[in-house]
Amino acid sequence: MPHSEDLSARAIDQLAKLVAFDTTSRRSNLDLIAYVEGVLSAQGVTSRRVTNADGSKANLLASIGPMVEGGVVLSGHTDVVPVDGQPWTSDPFALNLRGDKLYGRGTCDMKGFLALALAATPDFLAAPLKRPVHLAFSYDEEVGCLGAPDLIAEIAASTPRPAAVIVGEPTGMEAVGGHKGIASFRVTVNGHEAHSSQTHLGLSANMAAIRLLNQLVDLSERLAREADPASPFTPKGASLTIGQINGGTAVNILARECVFLFDLRTPAGMDPHAILAPFVAEVEALDVRLKARFPEAGARIELRAITPGLAPEPGGAAEAFARRLAGDNGPSRAVPYAAEAGQFQEAGYSTVICGPGYIDQAHQPDEYVEITQMQRGAAFMTRLVEALSS
Numbered sequence: 001m002p003h004s005e006d007l008s009a010r011a012i013d014q015l016a017k018l019v020a021f022d023t024t025s026r027r028s029n030l031d032l033i034a035y036v037e038g039v040l041s042a043q044g045v046t047s048r049r050v051t052n053a054d055g056s057k058a059n060l061l062a063s064i065g066p067m068v069e070g071g072v073v074l075s076g077h078t079d080v081v082p083v084d085g086q087p088w089t090s091d092p093f094a095l096n097l098r099g100d101k102l103y104g105r106g107t108c109d110m111k112g113f114l115a116l117a118l119a120a121t122p123d124f125l126a127a128p129l130k131r132p133v134h135l136a137f138s139y140d141e142e143v144g145c146l147g148a149p150d151l152i153a154e155i156a157a158s159t160p161r162p163a164a165v166i167v168g169e170p171t172g173m174e175a176v177g178g179h180k181g182i183a184s185f186r187v188t189v190n191g192h193e194a195h196s197s198q199t200h201l202g203l204s205a206n207m208a209a210i211r212l213l214n215q216l217v218d219l220s221e222r223l224a225r226e227a228d229p230a231s232p233f234t235p236k237g238a239s240l241t242i243g244q245i246n247g248g249t250a251v252n253i254l255a256r257e258c259v260f261l262f263d264l265r266t267p268a269g270m271d272p273h274a275i276l277a278p279f280v281a282e283v284e285a286l287d288v289r290l291k292a293r294f295p296e297a298g299a300r301i302e303l304r305a306i307t308p309g310l311a312p313e314p315g316g317a318a319e320a321f322a323r324r325l326a327g328d329n330g331p332s333r334a335v336p337y338a339a340e341a342g343q344f345q346e347a348g349y350s351t352v353i354c355g356p357g358y359i360d361q362a363h364q365p366d367e368y369v370e371i372t373q374m375q376r377g378a379a380f381m382t383r384l385v386e387a388l389s390s
Contacts, residue, residue, distance in 0.1 A: 006121075021035065028056045033060050047247075059137060064124045068132065070131045071162045073166065095107070102369050102374070107361075109359070109361075145343060164349075176354065177332055189205040190296060195253070270294075356374055357370070
């Protein structure tokens with residue numbers, strides 16, 4: 001049987017190679033995908049790409065072991081968030097060991113888990129597996145979980161039904177059975193430019209947008225007040241934040257356009273569209289009022305992306321399995337961030353989140369994963385090899 005110490009060393013070596021690929025979501029991930037294909041192919045493992053519409057990005061799916069039902073999916077995303085403007089003290093795309101921490105973009109979120117899965121491949125191949133392991137690496141998770149649906153569809157179409165999906169987001173190698181869903185929106189308000197001294201001749205998109213922004217602030221505060229005190233999440237209930245606002249060209253010009261983006265994060269079972277229905281109605285009413293003054297003016301709201309939450313599964317197969325592998329006897333856990341786990345669950349798969357690192361380090365300058373986390377992940381993978389062979 002494999003030794004987790006050896007697997008941990010291999011995983012750290014793989015992590016260095018994965019971090020070196022700049023897979024910021026605005027860029028292609030194909031170089032990393034080609035690298036992973038090469039690693040697998042060199043060991044005799046075939047894989048298949050599931051590309052986006054223009055072929056600039058790809059998911060990757062590979063299976064090891066007998067193609068029978070009851071296997072396990074190890075799922076992770078290949079993209080990372082930007083480093084722009086962050087005060088890194090080392091190259092974010094070069095793995096840097098300082099003390100007991102491994103620094104680099106994606107070390108925690110979530111190339112550490114991908115590295116563990118790749119490092120375990122020789123052990124999966126050498127073991128007498130009775131059930132398969134499926135490696136499922138996605139693109140564009142960080143910008144709305146855009147790649148996973150096609151990857152999940154490919155799993156459903158081409159693999160015997162797995163018993164569990166383990167999504168390796170950073171959880172400290174503890175099982176997490178629930179996460180919030182996320183819906184993100186873009187609101188565009190168009191006005192009519194004029195000199196700022198002649199307000200009667202124009203219409204400021206910024207001034208009109210402020211009324212909508214105030215409504216969202218009020219809604220955010222109401223959601224916080226109405227949160228279920230028994231909720232397992234922190235914060236307890238649905239949360240709404242306005243992430244970006246852009247409007248106007250100069251201080252003395254009535255703004256022609258104002259665009260703002262916001263997201264709504266909801267526990268499973270809460271409908272974001274129902275929550276936002278009054279706000280959408282106000283956008284539509286504002287559109288009518290603005291167009292009555294200037295035909296080119298108006299307001300519209302667009303859904304950018306929506307990802308379902310992961311609902312806890314009492315007695316669920318995936319969480320029970322992950323807890324056994326992780327040696328986790330702790331309480332039930334839920335996290336406020338969104339992930340691809342809810343998409344797998346929505347497709348009918350028992351799903352759990354469990355991976356190395358902590359979300360507190362994700363998206364930060366000097367992002368890191370502790371070596372002890374990689375060691376715990378390696379022990380998890382070693383036990384997975386044993387479990388699939390028994």
